[in-house]
Amino acid sequence: MNALFDAYLAWLSRHYRLTTVVVSVLFVALGAGMSGLSVTNDMRAYFSEDNPQLLAFERLEAIFDRQDVLFFIVVPRDGDVFDRGILSLVYELTEGGWQMPYSRRVSSLANYQHTRAEGDALIVANLIPSPDELSDEQIETIRRIALSEPDLLGASVAPAGSAIAIQVRLTLPDGKLDANDEVMAWVLEFIEPLRAAHPEVEIHIGGTVVGDVDLGRAVARDVSELVSLSYLVILLGLIVLLRHALGTAATLLIITFAISGTMGIYGWLGLTLEAVSGFVPSIVMTIAVADSVHVMTSYYHEVNAGRHKFDAVREALRVNLKPVFVTSVTTAIGVLMLNFSDSPPYHDLGNMVAIGVMFAWFLSMTLLPGLLMWFPAPRVSYSARLADRIVALGEWVIRKRRLLLVVFGVAGLIVASFIPRNELTEDWNSYFDETFEVRRASNALDAHFGSIHQLQYIIDSGVEHGIDDPAYIAELEALTKWLREQPEVQHVSSVSDLLERLNMNLHGDDPAWRKVPDERGMVAQYLLLYEMSLPIGQGLEDTINVDRSATQLAASLAHSDSENLLAFDRRVQAWLAEHAPHIRPVEATGIDMVFAHMNHRNIRDILRGVAVGILGIAVVLIFALQSLRLGLLSLMTNLAPAALAYGTWGLFVGQIDMSASIVMCMSLGIVVDDTVHFLSKYRYVRTLDGGTVEDGLRYAFKTVGLALVVTTVVLVSGFAVLSASHFSPTVRTGTLMAITMSYALLIDFFVLPPLLIMVERRFDD
Numbered sequence: 135m136n137a138l139f140d141a142y143l144a145w146l147s148r149h150y151r152l153t154t155v156v157v158s159v160l161f162v163a164l165g166a167g168m169s170g171l172s173v174t175n176d177m178r179a180y181f182s183e184d185n186p187q188l189l190a191f192e193r194l195e196a197i198f199d200r201q202d203v204l205f206f207i208v209v210p211r212d213g214d215v216f217d218r219g220i221l222s223l224v225y226e227l228t229e230g231g232w233q234m235p236y237s238r239r240v241s242s243l244a245n246y247q248h249t250r251a252e253g254d255a256l257i258v259a260n261l262i263p264s265p266d267e268l269s270d271e272q273i274e275t276i277r278r279i280a281l282s283e284p285d286l287l288g289a290s291v292a293p294a295g296s297a298i299a300i301q302v303r304l305t306l307p308d309g310k311l312d313a314n315d316e317v318m319a320w321v322l323e324f325i326e327p328l329r330a331a332h333p334e335v336e337i338h339i340g341g342t343v344v345g346d347v348d349l350g351r352a353v354a355r356d357v358s359e360l361v362s363l364s365y366l367v368i369l370l371g372l373i374v375l376l377r378h379a380l381g382t383a384a385t386l387l388i389i390t391f392a393i394s395g396t397m398g399i400y401g402w403l404g405l406t407l408e409a410v411s412g413f414v415p416s417i418v419m420t421i422a423v424a425d426s427v428h429v430m431t432s433y434y435h436e437v438n439a440g441r442h443k444f445d446a447v448r449e450a451l452r453v454n455l456k457p458v459f460v461t462s463v464t465t466a467i468g469v470l471m472l473n474f475s476d477s478p479p480y481h482d483l484g485n486m487v488a489i490g491v492m493f494a495w496f497l498s499m500t501l502l503p504g505l506l507m508w509f510p511a512p513r514v515s516y517s518a519r520l521a522d523r524i525v526a527l528g529e530w531v532i533r534k535r536r537l538l539l540v541v542f543g544v545a546g547l548i549v550a551s552f553i554p555r556n557e558l559t560e561d562w563n564s565y566f567d568e569t570f571e572v573r574r575a576s577n578a579l580d581a582h583f584g585s586i587h588q589l590q591y592i593i594d595s596g597v598e599h600g601i602d603d604p605a606y607i608a609e610l611e612a613l614t615k616w617l618r619e620q621p622e623v624q625h626v627s628s629v630s631d632l633l634e635r636l637n638m639n640l641h642g643d644d645p646a647w648r649k650v651p652d653e654r655g656m657v658a659q660y661l662l663l664y665e666m667s668l669p670i671g672q673g674l675e676d677t678i679n680v681d682r683s684a685t686q687l688a689a690s691l692a693h694s695d696s697e698n699l700l701a702f703d704r705r706v707q708a709w710l711a712e713h714a715p716h717i718r719p720v721e722a723t724g725i726d727m728v729f730a731h732m733n734h735r736n737i738r739d740i741l742r743g744v745a746v747g748i749l750g751i752a753v754v755l756i757f758a759l760q761s762l763r764l765g766l767l768s769l770m771t772n773l774a775p776a777a778l779a780y781g782t783w784g785l786f787v788g789q790i791d792m793s794a795s796i797v798m799c800m801s802l803g804i805v806v807d808d809t810v811h812f813l814s815k816y817r818y819v820r821t822l823d824g825g826t827v828e829d830g831l832r833y834a835f836k837t838v839g840l841a842l843v844v845t846t847v848v849l850v851s852g853f854a855v856l857s858a859s860h861f862s863p864t865v866r867t868g869t870l871m872a873i874t875m876s877y878a879l880l881i882d883f884f885v886l887p888p889l890l891i892m893v894e895r896r897f898d899d
Contacts, residue, residue, distance in 0.1 A: 139452070139455060143448045143451060143452070146448075146500075146503060146507075147444050147447075147448065147507070150503070150504040150507040150508060151504070151508060153500055153501070153504040154501060154504035154505055154508060157391075157497065157500050157501040157504070158391070158501065161391035161394065161395045161493075161497070161501075163398075164395040164398040164399060164402070165391070165394030165395060165397070165398040166398060167398035167399060167400070167401030167402035167403075168394060168397045168398045168401045169401060170401035170402060170404060171397060171400060171401040171405075171407060172311060172404075172405075172406045172407070173311075173350065173353075173406065173407050173408070173409065173411070174311045174406050174407075174408060175314055175315075175346045175347060175349050175350030175408075175409055176311070176314065176346055177342065177345065177346055177349070177725060177729075179406075179408045179478065179479060180408065180410075180477050180478070180479055180729075180732065181476075181477065181478075181728060181732060182476055182477070182478055185476060185728070185732065186731075187721075187723065187727060187728040187731040187732065188728055190721060190723045190728075191723045191724065191725065191727075191728050193592070193723075194590060194592055194686070194723050194724075197592065197679045197680075197684065197686075198676050198677070198679065198686050199238065199303070199305060199675065199676060200238075200303075200304065200305045200306060201303075201342070201590070201724065201725065202236075202303070202304040202305070202306050202341075202342050202343055203301060203302065203303055203304065203341040203342050203343065204234070204301075204302045204304060204317065204321065204339065204340075204341040204342075204344060205299055205300060205301045205302065205339075205340050205341045205575070206227050206231075206299070206300040206302075206325070206337055206338070206339060207297055207298070207299050207336075207337070207338040207339075207340065207575055207578045207579065207582070208220065208223060208224060208227070208297060208298045208299075208300070208335055208336075208337055209296065209297045209335060209336040209337075209338070209578055209582065210296070210297075210335050211334055211335065211336070212334070213294075213295075213296045214295060214296070215291065215292075215295055215296065215297060215298045216273055216274075216276065216277040216280075216295060217273075218265070218268055218273065219332075219334070220298070220335065221243075221244070221262055221265050221268060221273070221276070222265035222266070223328065223332055224242060224243055224244050224262070224265075224298050224300060225244040225262055225265040226328065227242070227300045227337075228240050228242045228244040228245055228300055230324050231300060231302040232671070233324075234302055234304070234317060234320060234321065234324075235304075235313075235316055235317050235320050236304045236305050236306050236307070236313065236317060237302055237303075237304060238303045238304060238305045238671075239302070239303040239671060239672070239676065240300065240301070240302050240303075240671075241290065241300070241301045242290055242298070242299070242300040242301065243261055243262065243276070243280055243286065243290045243291055243298055243300075244260065244261065244262040244265075244300075245260050245261075245262075245672065246260070246261040246283075246285070246286060246290065247259070247260070247261075247667075247668060247669075247672055248260070248261045248279060248283075249635055249636060249639045249664070249667075250639060250643060251639045251640065251641075251642055251643045256636070256639055256640060256663055256667060257667075258664065258667035258668060261279060261280070262276065277295065280295070281293075281295060283635075284626070284631045285627065285631055285632070287625075288583060288584075288585070288624050288625035288690065289583075289625050289627060289690070292582040292583050293583075293584070294582070296582050297578065297582035297583065299579075299583065301341075302341075303676070304317065304343065306343075311406070314343050314346045314347050314350075315347060315350075317343050318343060318344065318347045321339060322339075325337055325339065336578070338571070338574050338575040338578045339571050339572075339575055340571070340572055340575025340576060340578075340579065341572075341575075342725055344571050344572045344575065345572045348566055348570040348571060348572045348573075349409045349565075350409055351570070352409070352565075352566060352570065352859075352860060352861035352864075353409040353410070353411075353412030353861070354412070355859075355860065355861075356412050356416075356856075356859050356861060356864050357412050357415060359858075360416060360855055360856060360858065360859060360864070361415045361416060361419070363855050363858065364416055364419055364420075364852050364855045365386065365389075365419075367848075367851045367852060367855055368386070368389070368420075368423055368848055368851070368852055369382060369386065371844075371847055371848045371851055372385055372423075372427075372844075372848065375520070375843075375847065375848075376427075376430065376431075376434070376844065378430075378434070378512045380505075380509045380510075380512075381430050381434075381506070381509075381512070384426070384430075384501075384502055384505040384506065384509070385422075385423060385426040385427070385430070385502075387501070387505070388422050388425075388426050388494065388497045388498060388501060388502055389418075389419050389422045389423060389426075389494075391493070391497055391501070392418050392419075392422040392490050392493045392494040392497060393414070393415045393418050393419060393422075393490065395489075395493045396414060396418055396486050396487075396489050396490035396493060397414065397486075400482075405482075407479075407482060408478070408479035408482065409479070410479040410480065410482070410483050410863075411479065411482055411483060411486060412864075413483060413864070413867065414483065414486045414487060414490065416852065416853075416855075416856060416868075417487050417800060418486075418487060418490030418491070418493075418494065419852060420848070420849045420852035420853060421465060421487075421490070421491050421494055421804060422490070422493075422494035422497070422498075423845065423848045423849065423852065424461070424804075424807050424845040424848075424849060425458050425461075425462065425494050425495055425497075425498040426494075426498050426502055427841055427845045427848065428454050428457070428458055428498075428838075428841050428845065429450050429451065429454050429458070429498050429502055429503070429506075430450070430502075430506070431838075431840055431841035431844065432449070432450035432453055432454055432837070432841070433446050433447055433449075433450040433506055434446075434512060435450075435837060436449045436450060437511050437512060442511075443506065443507065443510075443511040444507055446511070447503045447506050447507050450503070450506075451499065451503055453814075453815075453818075453837075454498075454811075455499070456758065456814060457758075457810045457811045457814040458495055458498060458499070459495060460754060460755070460758040460806075460810050461803070461804075461806055461807040461810050461811070462491050462492055462494065462495035463754055463803075464751045464754055464755070464802075464803040464806040464810075465487075465488075465491045465803030465804050465806070465807070466487075466488040466491050466492060466803065467747055467750045467751055467754065467802075467803055468747050468751065468799050468800060468801070468802035468803030468804070469483075469484040469487040469488050469491070469799055469800055469803065470484050470485065470488050470747075471484065471740070471743030471744060471746060471747040471799045471802075472484030472485075472740065472743065472796060472799050473485070473743070474739045474740060474742055474743030474746070475736050475739055475740055475743070476732060476735050476736050476739055477732060477736055477792075480736070480792075480796065483796070484799065487800070520840060520843070521836075521839070521840045524835055524836075524839035524840055524843065525832070525835055525836050525839065527835065527839070527883065528831060528832055528834075528835030528836070528839065528887070529832070531831075531835075531883065531884060531887050531888070532828055532831060532832075532887065532891070535887065535888035535891050535892075536888070538884050538885065538888050539885070539888045539889070539892070542880075542881075542884055542885050546774065546777075546778060546885075549778050549781040549782060549785070550777045550778060550781040551781065552781040552782070552784035552785040553777065553780050553781045553784050554784070555784035555785065555788050556780060556783060556784040556787075556788055556789065556790045557697070557788060557789055557790065558734075558737045558738070558790050558795075559695040559696050559697040559698075559733070559789060559790070559791065560695060560696040560729065560730070560733035560791040560792060561694075561695040561696070561789070561791070562696075562729055562733075563576050563586050563587075563693060564862055565861060565862045565863060566860065566861065566862070567860045567861075567862075569860050570860070580692075580693050583624060583625075583690070584624045584692055585624035585625060585690035585691055585692055585693075586691070586692070586693045586694075587690065587691040587692075587693070587694060587699060587726045588688055588689070588690050588691070588724055588726060589688070589689045589691065589699070589702075589703065589722040589723075589724050589726065589727055590686060590687070590688050590689075590722065590723050590724040590727075591686070591687045591688075591689070591706075591720055591722055591723070592684050592686060592720055592723070593610055593613070593684055593685050593686070593687050593717055593720070594683060594684040594717065594718040594720060595683050595684060595716060595717065595718070596683065596718050597683055598681045598683050599658070599681070599682045599683070600682070600683045600684075601629070601657070601678065601682050601683065601684065601685055602654050602655075602657045602658045602682065603654060603657075603716065604650070604651065604652045604653060604654055604657065605716045606716045606717065607629075607630060607633060607650045607651070607657055608650060608652075609713065609714040609715075609716050609717055610628060610629065610630045610650075610685065610687070610717070611628075611634070611649075611650045612713060612714070613628075613687070613709070613710065613713075613714060613717075614626050614628040614630045614631065614687070616709060616713075617689050617706070620702070620705075622691045622692045622694060622698075622702060623689055623690070623691055623692075624690045624691065624692055625689070625690040626687065626688070626689050626690075627687065627688040627689075628685075628687045628688075629674075629677055629678065629685045629687075630650055632661075632664070633650045633651060633657065633660060633661075634648050634649055634650055635648065636660040636661075636663075636664055637649060637650065637651050637656075637660065640660065661674070661678070688724075689722075695789075696729065696730035696733045696734060697730075697734070699722075699726060699727060699730045700727075700730050700731070700734060703721060703722040703727065706722065707719065707720075707721065733791065733792055736792055736795070737790065737791075737792065737795045740795045740796060740799060741795070741798070743799060744798045744799060744802060747799060747802050747803070748769070748773070748802065751769065751772075751802065751803060751806060752765060752766070752769045755768045755769055755806070755810070758810065759810075759813055759814070759817060760817075761817070763893065763894075764813055764817065767886075767889060767893060768806070768809045768810070768813055771809055771881050771882065771885060771886050771889070772802070772805050772806050772809055772878075774877070774881050774885070775801070775805045775874045775875075775877035775878040775881055776797075776798055776801055776802065776805070776874055778874075778877045778881075779797075779801070779870055779873045779874040779877055780798075780870075782873055783870060783873070791863070791866065792863070793862070793863030793864070793866045793867045794866050794867070794870055796867065797867060797870040797871055797874065800867075800871065801870075801871055801874040801875070804849070804871075804875070805874060805875070805878040807845065808842045808845070808846070808878055808879060808882045809878075809882055809886065811838045811841065811842065812834050812838055812842065812882055812886065813834075813886075815830075815833055815834040815837050815838045816830040816831060816833070816834040816890065817830070818830075818833070819833045819834075820894075827890060827891050827894045827895060828891070830890075831887050831890065831891070839883075842879060842882060842883075843879070846875055846876070846878070846879040849871075849872075849875045850875045850876055853867075853868045853869075853871040853872040853875065854868060854869070854872045855868065856868020856871075857869050857872075
C-alpha cells in the first residue's frame with residue numbers, strides 16, 4: 135500500500151498540471167448536471183409509499199376527494215366583520231375562489247347554505263345573496279346566524295366576530311410539480327389589488343398549498359443567501375487564520391467542486407429532490423473545508439521547516455492520507471444512517487452528503503496538491519504566534535491533567551444531566567417566521583379562531599347506507615358533542631349538525647326539535663331533500679361517501695405539537711371503543727396527523743440508525759488506529775460532544791424535532807475528524823519513534839493543533855451562519871451542529887490528552 139502511494143506521489147509530482155486540469159474538467163462536467171435538477175415542494179414527498187398514515191390519508195382522499203386547501207383570512211382592523219364593506223369583500227373573495235386554478239369547492243360565510251322553513255317547504259339559500267343590497271336588518275340577521283350556527287362559528291367566522299375565513303378546496307393534478315406554484319401565482323395576482331383597495335383589513339393566505347410553496351421558498355432562500363454568506367465567512371476565516379490568499383482560493387475551489395459535483399450527479403440522473411436537500415451545500419461546504427485545511431496546514435508546516443514545496447506537498451499528503459480518509463468514511467457512515475428514516479427526503483440528504491464527503495476527500499488528495507505544487511510556495515510564516523500558543527497550551531494541559539479531568543468530568547455530567555429534559559416532538563407550524571405568508575396566516579388563525587390543526591375521521595358504519603341508521607347517527611352526535619367538550623378542540627364539523635338543523639327546519643323551525651332524527655327513513659329523506667336544494671358545487675360528496683356507509687368528521691384543534699396530537703387521537707379511539715359500537719375503529723388522518731406519526735416514528739428510527747452508526751464507526755476507528763484501546767477511547771470522546779450538545783439543548787430549548795435529531799447522524803462522523811487527526815499524530819510518535827505518552831501529545835499539539843483550531847472555527851462559523859435563516863429547521867440544525875463542533879474541540883484539547891496519559895501509562899507499566 136505504501137509503495138502504491140509512493141508511486142502516486144511520484145506521478146503527481148511529474149503531472150500535477152495535468153491532474154489539476156483533468157480533475158477540474160471532470161467536476162465542471164459533473165456540475166453541469168445541476169441544470170437538470172428538479173425540486174418538488176409537495177409535502178407528500180416526505181412520506182414513503184408504504185407509510186401507513188399516508189395510505190390512510192389517501193384512502194380519505196379516495197373517498198372524499200383531494201384535501202389540498204387554500205384559505206383567505208379577512209381581519210378588519212376595527213375588529214368587526216359584520217360591516218357592509220367587509221361582507222362585500224368576503225363575497226368577492228368567494229367568487230374569486232371559484233376562478234382559482236384547480237378549484238373544486240369554495241366555502242365561506244357568503245355561500246353558506248342556510249336552511250329555514252317556509253310553511254311545509256325547506257328553503258336553502260346563500261347566507262349573503264347579494265352584498266350590494268344588504269340592509270342593516272339583513273346584516274344583523276347574518277351576524278346572528280353566523281355567531282350561533284355550529285357549522286359557521288369557529289370555522290367561517292371567528293367566535294368574537296373579529297375575522298372571517300374563506301376556504302378553497304383544490305384538486306391538484308398528480309405529477310405536475312409546479313401546480314402549487316401556479317395556484318400561488320394566480321392567488322397573489324388576484325389578492326394584491328384587493329389588499330390595496332381595502333387598507334382597512336388584513337387579508338392573509340394560508341393552507342397546504344401555501345405551506346408547500348413557502349417550504350420551497352424557504353429552502354431556495356437558504357441556498358441563495360446562506361451559502362453565499364457561508365462562503366464569505368469561510369473566506370474571511372481562512373485568510374485570517376492561514377494568511378495565504380492562494381491557499382484560501384484553492385480551498386474555495388475544492389468546496390465549489392464538491393458541492394456542484396454532488397448536486398450535478400443527481401441532476402444527470404434526472405432525480406427529483408425535495409426541499410430538505412437544500413441543507414446539502416452548507417453541510418458539504420463545511421466538511422470540505424476540514425479536509426483541505428488539514429492538508430494545507432501540514433504543507434505550510436513543512437514549508438516553514440525549510441522543505442521545497444514539492445517535498446512539502448508530498449509529506450502533507452503522506453501524513454494526512456489515512457486520517458482524512460478515515461474521517462471521510464466515518465462522516466459518510468454517520469450521514470448514511472439517515473436511511474433508517476421513514477422519510478425519503480432524508481435518505482437523499484444522507485446519501486448526497488455522503489457523496490459530497492467522498493468527493494471532498496478525492497479533491498483534497500488530487501486537485502488540492504496539484505494546485506499547491508502549481509502555486510508559488512508561501513513566503514510568510516503562517517500564524518506562527520497562534521501555533522506557538524497551541525504548543526504552550528499542550529504543555530499546560532499535560533501539567534494540569536488531573537484538574538482538567540475532574541473539572542470537565544463534573545461539568546460534563548452536569549450538562550449531560552439535562553438530556554432527559556428534551557422532548558421528542560415536532561411543531562411544524564413554527565417552521566417559518568413571519569416573513570412567510572403561511573406563518574402570518576397561522577398566527578391569524580391562532581389569534582382569532584384559536585385553531586391551527588385539523589384532524590379528520592372517516593366515521594365508518596361498515597355497511598351500505600349505514601349512515602341512515604339512527605343508532606349510527608346517535609353515536610355520531612354523541613362523538614361530536616364529546617369532542618366539543620375537549621379543551622383543545624375549537625371546532626367540529628359533522629353531518630350530525632346538519633341533520634339536527636334540518637330536523638328543526640322541517641318541524642317549523644321549532645328549537646325543541648334541534649336534535650338528530652330517530653327514524654331511519656327520516657335521515658335518508660332529510661339528506662336527499664337537502665342535496666336536491668343545493669346549487670352546483672355545493673353537494674355533500676366531501677362529507678358522505680358514495681355508498682352512504684361513512685361520513686367525514688373534522689376537528690380543529692388549538693396550536694399543539696405532534697406528541698399532543700397523537701395523545702388526543704388516542705383519547706378519541708378510547709372513547710369510540712367504549713361508546714360507539716356502530717362505528718368502526720378509526721385513527722385520525724389529515725396532513726397534520728400524517729406528519730405527527732412520521733416525526734414520532736422518524737426520530738426513533740434515527741436513534742436506531744445512530745446506534746448502528748456508532749458500531750460502524752467504532753470498527754473503522756479500531757482498524758484505522760490499529761488499537762482496540764485507542765479506538766474505544768476515541769469513540770467515547772466522540773460521543774461526548776453530542777451528549778453535551780443535547781444536554782445544552784435540553785437546558786435552553788428542550789425540544790428535539792426532526793431537524794435536531796438528524797444532527798446526531800451528521801455530527802457523529804464529523805466530530806471524529808479532530809480526534810483521528812490528533813491520535814494519528816500521537817500514535818506516530820508512540821509506535822514509530824518509541825516516545826512517551828507526553829512526547830506523543832506534544833507532537834500532536836505541535837503538528838495538528840493549529841489545524842484543529844482552524845477547522846473548528848471554520849466549521850462552527852459555517853454552521854452558525856445557518857442560524858440566520860428564516861426557516862426553523864435550518865436554524866436548529868446549524869445551531870446544534872455549531873454547539874457540537876465547539877464541544878468536540880474542547881474535549882480533544884482538554885479531556886482526550888489527560889485520558890490518554892491515564893490509560894496509556896497503565897499499559898506502559
